[in-house]
Amino acid sequence: MENPSKTFLFVLSAPSGAGKTTLCKRLLNDFPSMRLSISSTTRKPRGAEKEGVDYFFLSQEDFKKKIEANRFAEWAHVHGNYYGTSKEVIERAFASGFSVLLDIDVQGAEQFRLAYPRECYRIFISPPSLAELEARLRKRGTDSEEVIQKRLKNAEAEILEGQKFDVMIINDSLERAYSELKTVVEKRLGLSSLGRQSG
Numbered sequence: 001m002e003n004p005s006k007t008f009l010f011v012l013s014a015p016s017g018a019g020k021t022t023l024c025k026r027l028l029n030d031f032p033s034m035r036l037s038i039s040s041t042t043r044k045p046r047g048a049e050k051e052g053v054d055y056f057f058l059s060q061e062d063f064k065k066k067i068e069a070n071r072f073a074e075w076a077h078v079h080g081n082y083y084g085t086s087k088e089v090i091e092r093a094f095a096s097g098f099s100v101l102l103d104i105d106v107q108g109a110e111q112f113r114l115a116y117p118r119e120c121y122r123i124f125i126s127p128p129s130l131a132e133l134e135a136r137l138r139k140r141g142t143d144s145e146e147v148i149q150k151r152l153k154n155a156e157a158e159i160l161e162g163q164k165f166d167v168m169i170i171n172d173s174l175e176r177a178y179s180e181l182k183t184v185v186e187k188r189l190g191l192s193s194l195g196r197q198s199g
């Protein structure tokens with residue numbers, strides 16, 4: 001896929017419950033040249049989630065058809081469900097000069113690193129500890145005990161993988177983590193007040 005303008009793929013990965021969704025919302029608010037990639041998933045909608053806003057909710061059959069038709073830029077099996085980014089989302093953003101924010105897991109991040117080495121910038125959001133992550137997942141109150149256990153088990157491996165990312169940000173306080181995140185994005189986009197950066 002051609003990317004003639006200076007647009008980036010900001011890949012944010014984190015164990016679920018690490019505060020990534022809130023951080024993504026704030027980034028989108030502060031960077032109008034950035035668009036959120038809406039993923040497809042076979043997971044059922046949670047709480048007030050809406051079709052086409054939070055995810056495109058697909059059946060297993062439809063998801064597999066899209067894999068076979070080579071319509072995903074990346075896809076992965078996460079916590080027992082399929083998740084994937086449509087090529088179309090990336091193509092459209094590049095064509096219109098937008099950078100893309102991707103809230104995807106570490107497997108998807110690795111696929112983007114390989115497919116888009118120049119554009120891809122991987123940011124890992126880590127909870128301060130596994131105990132804190134467990135507390136946050138319980139407080140959210142949207143997942144069953146079985147799901148919580150599965151997510152905690154995956155979190156350890158994800159944090160290990162996150163150490164290979166371009167940046168790791170510890171979300172110990174939302175304000176502090178966001179300020180760090182904003183700074184790294186500004187630098188990457190060449191908007192840093194400390195001077196223009198390249199690449």
Ligand code: 5GP
Pocket residue numbers: 013014015016039040043074075076078079083084085103104105106107108109
């Ligand atoms: P949740 O079910 O909590 O919305 O998401 C579970 C995990 O799937 C999160 O780590 C999220 O970042 C990841 N995820 C969401 N969309 C995608 C996607 O398109 N591709 C990949 N690889 N992971 C995704």
